[in-house]
Amino acid sequence: MNTTxxxxxxxxxxxxxxxxxxxxxxxxxxxxLCALVAFLVWSAIDNAAENLARAKIATGFDFxxxxxxxxxxxxxxxxxxxxxxxxxxxxxxxNTLLVAGIGIxxxxxxxxxxGIARLSKNWLVxxxxxxxxxxxxxxxxxxxxxxxxxxxxxxxxxVRESLAIPGGGFLNNRGLFLPKxxxxxxxxxxxxxxxxxxxxxxxxRIWARRxxxxxxxxxxxxxxxxxxxxxxxxxxxxxxxxPIRFIYPESGRFNIRGGIEVLxxxxxxxxxxxxxxxxxxxxxxxxxxxxxxKGQTEAAYSLGLRPGxxxxxxxxxxxxxxxxxxxxxxxxxxxxxxxxxxxIGYPDLVQIFAGTVLNQTGQAVEVIVIxxxxxxxxxxxxxxxxxxxxxxxxxxxx
Amino acid sequence: xxxxxxxxxxxxxxxxxxxxxxxxxxxTVKSRGALNCGSNGSLAGFGLPDSQGRWTGLDVDxxxxxxxxxxxxxxxVKFVPLTAKDRFTALQSGEVDLLARxxxxxxxxxxxxxxxxxxxxxxDGQGFMVxxxxxxxxxxxxxxxxxxxxxxxxxxxxxxxxxxxNKMKLKTVTFATSTEALKAYDAGRCDxxxxxxxxxxxxxxxxxxxxxxxxxxxxxxxEPLGPAVRHGDDQWFDIVRWTHFAMVNAEELGITKANVDDxxxxxNPDVKRLLGTEGKxxxxxxxSNDWAYRIIKHVGNYGEVFEQNVGQGSQLKIxxxxxxxxxxxxxxxxxxxx
Numbered sequence: 001m002n003t004t005x006x007x008x009x010x011x012x013x014x015x016x017x018x019x020x021x022x023x024x025x026x027x028x029x030x031x032x033l034c035a036l037v038a039f040l041v042w043s044a045i046d047n048a049a050e051n052l053a054r055a056k057i058a059t060g061f062d063f064x065x066x067x068x069x070x071x072x073x074x075x076x077x078x079x080x081x082x083x084x085x086x087x088x089x090x091x092x093x094x095n096t097l098l099v100a101g102i103g104i105x106x107x108x109x110x111x112x113x114x115g116i117a118r119l120s121k122n123w124l125v126x127x128x129x130x131x132x133x134x135x136x137x138x139x140x141x142x143x144x145x146x147x148x149x150x151x152x153x154x155x156x157x158x159v160r161e162s163l164a165i166p167g168g169g170f171l172n173n174r175g176l177f178l179p180k181x182x183x184x185x186x187x188x189x190x191x192x193x194x195x196x197x198x199x200x201x202x203x204x205r206i207w208a209r210r211x212x213x214x215x216x217x218x219x220x221x222x223x224x225x226x227x228x229x230x231x232x233x234x235x236x237x238x239x240x241x242x243p244i245r246f247i248y249p250e251s252g253r254f255n256i257r258g259g260i261e262v263l264x265x266x267x268x269x270x271x272x273x274x275x276x277x278x279x280x281x282x283x284x285x286x287x288x289x290x291x292x293x294k295g296q297t298e299a300a301y302s303l304g305l306r307p308g309x310x311x312x313x314x315x316x317x318x319x320x321x322x323x324x325x326x327x328x329x330x331x332x333x334x335x336x337x338x339x340x341x342x343x344i345g346y347p348d349l350v351q352i353f354a355g356t357v358l359n360q361t362g363q364a365v366e367v368i369v370i371x372x373x374x375x376x377x378x379x380x381x382x383x384x385x386x387x388x389x390x391x392x393x394x395x396x397x398x
Numbered sequence: 399x400x401x402x403x404x405x406x407x408x409x410x411x412x413x414x415x416x417x418x419x420x421x422x423x424x425x426t427v428k429s430r431g432a433l434n435c436g437s438n439g440s441l442a443g444f445g446l447p448d449s450q451g452r453w454t455g456l457d458v459d460x461x462x463x464x465x466x467x468x469x470x471x472x473x474x475v476k477f478v479p480l481t482a483k484d485r486f487t488a489l490q491s492g493e494v495d496l497l498a499r500x501x502x503x504x505x506x507x508x509x510x511x512x513x514x515x516x517x518x519x520x521x522d523g524q525g526f527m528v529x530x531x532x533x534x535x536x537x538x539x540x541x542x543x544x545x546x547x548x549x550x551x552x553x554x555x556x557x558x559x560x561x562x563x564n565k566m567k568l569k570t571v572t573f574a575t576s577t578e579a580l581k582a583y584d585a586g587r588c589d590x591x592x593x594x595x596x597x598x599x600x601x602x603x604x605x606x607x608x609x610x611x612x613x614x615x616x617x618x619x620x621e622p623l624g625p626a627v628r629h630g631d632d633q634w635f636d637i638v639r640w641t642h643f644a645m646v647n648a649e650e651l652g653i654t655k656a657n658v659d660d661x662x663x664x665x666n667p668d669v670k671r672l673l674g675t676e677g678k679x680x681x682x683x684x685x686s687n688d689w690a691y692r693i694i695k696h697v698g699n700y701g702e703v704f705e706q707n708v709g710q711g712s713q714l715k716i717x718x719x720x721x722x723x724x725x726x727x728x729x730x731x732x733x734x735x736x
């Protein structure tokens with residue numbers, strides 16, 4: 001029965017030619033589109049290579065190991081004019097990551113403070129925070145960077161009239177100079193104490209939390225942590241006779257040498273990025289907090305929580321679900337905006353690599369491709385990490 | 399295989415002008431009706447637009463001379479201001495037809511960057527400027543100094559070389575444009591500012607208190623500045639090169655903007671060949687035979703252009719020095735037109 005039935009159906013419906021089959025057609029269209037895109041990409045590369053060859057412009061990545069010949073003002077890793085272009089690339093990359101990393105941390109802290117302040121019941125505090133957000137986010141970042149750079153240069157004294165910072169530091173328009181700790185042999189005991197202190201502090205926190213769940217009793221977590229992480233290494237240091245020497249900055253004929261040097265370009269860029277991005281983060285935070293229904297706050301108050309703990313324990317954890325995705329965008333913006341460093345002479349990746357190296361080698365295609373790939377990688381890693389964090393704070397549906 | 403449309407689309411997409419790279423520049427310029435000249439937008443004496451937007455300078459006049467030779471109209475130039483950093487990419491990609499932007503002729507620029515320098519229209523060298531108050535008399539006393547410098551220049555490299563060779567320590571602060579570098583120097587960020595000696599004279603005039611700054615005597619490098627074109631177009635290379643030679647030859651033969659019409663009647667064979675009253679030297683370049691007449695009539699000879707822009711007729715008051723004619727102890731020497 002079955003066979004005759006199906007057989008009858010098959011004969012009843014005439015076999016359509018393959019080109020009228022919607023599935024086959026769909027696949028054919030997509031294959032054609034892919035082939036076209038592949039052809040365009042291949043032609044573009046081929047055409048560019050042909051043009052470069054005809055103009056006898058050097059191609060390839062040989063330049064990576066050639067001597068750079070120029071100096072860089074901020075070198076977190078060993079670098080001199082005799083180093084290679086490749087080394088210069090790493091210097092630029094680390095400088096970019098340095099300003100972006102510190103900038104993200106500071107912008108988050110400042111952004112949360114401003115965002116929460118804007119919702120404050122104190123009229124003056126709320127208005128000041130609103131004023132800050134509206135002024136800062138409505139001015140172009142480049143303008144702000146130039147403002148901060150000129151402010152840093154103009155407001156700070158010249159080298160000869162350096163402000164002395166208690167403890168052996170100096171501040172002037174060439175930068176901030178701080179004593180640099182030099183760890184002598186014997187200081188390892190203190191480092192071990194620091195590591196032990198951190199481990200012990202984490203263990204104590206876990207124990208304190210468990211006890212609180214069980215009995216409702218709170219432990220002085222902050223002071224114990226502080227004692228373990230700061231106090232313990234200090235005691236060990238004192239016992240071993242302070243085996244740390246400080247290298248103090250000294251003034252030379254023109255400049256201050258030695259110690260830790262923070263460039264005014266770095267300070268201006270960090271200031272500008274943090275203040276600008278914090279305004280956006282503040283709005284993200286405000287939106288997140290407002291998204292938590294008022295009943296949650298009221299419930300927390302009715303349980304007897306004071307406003308501080310109510311915000312910290314009830315409102316913010318729920319607000320994080322709304323805050324994290326746009327916060328990621330702000331982190332990416334800050335990282336990419338750090339390339340405006342070029343305007344104020346901070347040696348970041350764009351200034352060194354897409355600037356001087358490109359100019360000297362003339363290999364625009366290679367250098368720009370590498371630079372774009374680096375920013376893409378940084379951005380993808382940042383959003384990857386934020387997505388992992390987002391998953392941990394997202395609403396778990398059961 | 400590669401049809402024209404795809405080529406144009408891709409060439410635009412990649413910023414690599416396929417046609418411009420081959421031997422077509424003169425035709426492209428003529429059909430466009432204007433010369434695209436890569437210029438310095440902020441250097442007095444070489445390339446600077448004034449308050450009315452009129453461009454002046456030695457390099458600017460070079461482009462005007464080239465436009466005069468091609469169009470018989472020095473106004474048919476579009477000046478494209480470029481930073482030191484971006485200038486080579488702009489020329490390589492065909493955005494400009496030539497680069498006349500006080501650019502130092504070096505071997506790597508002549509080879510791996512895909513450029514050809516057509517000659518030297520200004521012999522220069524690198525110097526330093528410091529504040530008088532520092533009481534520095536020589537560049538060799540600059541050990542440990544902070545120096546402000548412009549990015550993407552031979553200056554940046556010479557600076558590192560000079561300090562290394564003299565075993566001195568250096569703190570460079572690098573900026574994308576000379577304006578920013580100079581501003582930072584003026585604000586006290588650096589002890590010294592360095593660029594080509596001709597540039598120092600011009601930049602000093604832009605500082606708040608010109609008298610507070612001195613230019614040190616040392617010249618630490620050779621900086622032959624000249625116009626550059628792309629590899630691969632010999633005709634265009636010849637035209638640009640002989641524009642400069644025509645101006646130098648005119649000075650040597652005593653032909654000036656004022657007397658060029660009288661000189662057309664001259665019986666001197668050198669003058670006749672240069673001005674096109676004898677021979678077909680202009681047509682050989684792909685121009686008209688009165689090409690040099692047009693240059694001198696509209697712009698002037700090399701000496702006139704020099705004095706007007708950087709010499710006694712300008713604020714800079716730079717002496718001819720190395721840029722005098724070879725017959726007067728300088729280096730400006732042009733092959734004969736014949």
